[in-house]
Amino acid sequence: MKFKKKQATTKQGIPTASLPDIIxxxxxxxxxxxxLREFDVQVEYTLPEAYMIERIDNKxxxxxxxxxxDGRIQIDDNIVRVxxxxxxxxxKRTEIPNLIVSMRIDQHSEMGVVTDIQQQLREAxxxxxxxxxxxxx
Amino acid sequence: MLKRKKKxxxxxxxxxxxxxxFLLLIFFLLVTTIDxxxxxxxxxxxxxxxxxxxxxxxxxxxxxxxxxxxxxxLDGEIIGVPQISSTIxxxxxxxxELIVSxxxxxxxxxxxxxxxxxxxxxxxxxxxxxYARQSFGVRLQDVTREQLxxxxxxxxxxxxxxxxx
Numbered sequence: 001m002k003f004k005k006k007q008a009t010t011k012q013g014i015p016t017a018s019l020p021d022i023i024x025x026x027x028x029x030x031x032x033x034x035x036l037r038e039f040d041v042q043v044e045y046t047l048p049e050a051y052m053i054e055r056i057d058n059k060x061x062x063x064x065x066x067x068x069x070d071g072r073i074q075i076d077d078n079i080v081r082v083x084x085x086x087x088x089x090x091x092k093r094t095e096i097p098n099l100i101v102s103m104r105i106d107q108h109s110e111m112g113v114v115t116d117i118q119q120q121l122r123e124a125x126x127x128x129x130x131x132x133x134x135x136x137x
Numbered sequence: 138m139l140k141r142k143k144k145x146x147x148x149x150x151x152x153x154x155x156x157x158x159f160l161l162l163i164f165f166l167l168v169t170t171i172d173x174x175x176x177x178x179x180x181x182x183x184x185x186x187x188x189x190x191x192x193x194x195x196x197x198x199x200x201x202x203x204x205x206x207x208x209x210x211l212d213g214e215i216i217g218v219p220q221i222s223s224t225i226x227x228x229x230x231x232x233x234e235l236i237v238s239x240x241x242x243x244x245x246x247x248x249x250x251x252x253x254x255x256x257x258x259x260x261x262x263x264x265x266x267x268y269a270r271q272s273f274g275v276r277l278q279d280v281t282r283e284q285l286x287x288x289x290x291x292x293x294x295x296x297x298x299x300x301x302x
Contacts, residue, residue, distance in 0.1 A: 020151070023158035030165035048248040052258035056174040102174055105247055111203075112243035114250070118298070122184045131251055132176040 039077055043068025048107035049136035056130060061100045063092050064132075069106040071113055082116045089124035104132040177254055182298065199228055199237045203253055205244035218249070221256035226263045233292075240299035254296070261294050268292055 043066050056062055065085070066074040073080055075088055093099050101121055105114060121129065201221070202210040209216050211224060229235045237257055241250055262277070265288050269277045272291075273284050280288065 016155070017151075020154040020158050023155055023162055027158055027162045027165065030162065030169055034165055034169045048251040050177055050251055050255040050258075052177065052255050052262055053175040054178055056176070056178075059174065062174060100178075102176060107246075107248040107251070109247040110243065111241040111245040111247060111250055114247055115241065115243065118181055122181050125184070127181040127183065128178070129181055130174070130176040130178045131254070132174060133251060133255075135175060 039064065041066055041074065042077075042079060043070070043072050043074050043106075045069060045104060045106035046108075047104060047132055047134050050131075050133040051136050053133055053135055056100060056102065058100075061096055061098055062102050062130075063089070063096075063099055064102050064104060065117060067103070067105040067109055067113055067117070069108055071109070073113070073117070082113070082120060085117060085120035086123040089121055089126045093124060093126050098128070099126050100128045100130055101126050102130045102132050177251065177258060179254070179296065179298075185300065193236060197232065197234045197236055199225065199235055201237060201239045201253060201257075203239070203241045203245045203249055205242040207246050207249040209249070209253055218252050218256060221253060222259040222263065225257060225260040229260065229264060229292075236295040236297055238297045238299050257296055258294075261292060264292050265289075 045066060045068050064075070068074070073082060073085070075085065080088065089099075089101065103114070103117065118129070121127070200210075200212055204210065209218055209221065211221065216224065225237060239250075239253060239257070266277045268288050268291055269275060269280050269284070272287075273280060275284075277288075
């Protein structure tokens with residue numbers, strides 16, 4: 001007697017017709033969450049560390065100022081002078097009124113340059129700032 | 138029969154659609170940065186000419202001076218950086234109206250300044266934690282948005298950056 005393997009009559013195989021839809025859904029998610037602005041950082045810096053850090057939820061509001069260990073200041077893709085910061089930031093603030101300025105300053109900088117930048121920011125009325133720090137464990 | 142079928146078959150092949158979508162997906166996966174910005178948030182005082190001079194009573198002010206050598210002086214006395222948070226928290230418990238004024242020298246190291254601000258934030262966090270536990274019986278990280286607003290109103294962060302000379 002020959003044994004016959006029992007086999008379901010239904011077709012095996014996963015239906016792939018809706019695969020593109022799933023992929024598109026993922027795609028749309030990533031497209032919406034991506035912020036394409038990336039900068040070439042031309043200054044060298046190491047961030048200080050702190051315990052009580054908070055995160056900036058809305059990356060679109062953030063504008064960065066880098067200060068390297070050699071004291072050079074970079075905004076967007078340009079090295080700028082301290083005196084130019086207020087006009088640059090004023091212009092940015094007209095585009096984004098609730099701008100957050102994230103300051104990525106080298107930990108061994110002196111406060112002189114920080115104070116100068118802060119005075120410039122106050123002149124430009126960009127008052128929400130954030131000292132970028134790493135989380136100290 | 139056959140002829141009719143051929144006419145109907147004028148459809149776009151959909152098999153490659155998934156591949157195209159995958160390609161785009163991989164591109165966006167690669168360019169997306171998941172890392173979040175972390176840091177210490179602060180609000181600067183408005184420019185001098187706009188701000189009206191506010192008289193602050195001497196007893197409502199705690200002066201912190203970080204000098205060029207990286208030493209921290211609280212009301213004229215040297216204090217170790219890790220002690221700042223508990224000292225300031227005690228002071229605020231004694232006087233809820235206290236404003237902490239932070240002053241730096243031009244040659245103060247930036248990381249000492251950050252440590253100091255961090256300690257102040259820690260002091261306020263400690264007080265808010267206490268308030269949350271007393272008023273709502275929950276930890277600070279578990280409060281609702283309304284409760285958080287109430288806590289923020291009850292214990293505002295009064296950190297003032299002193300005008301540089």
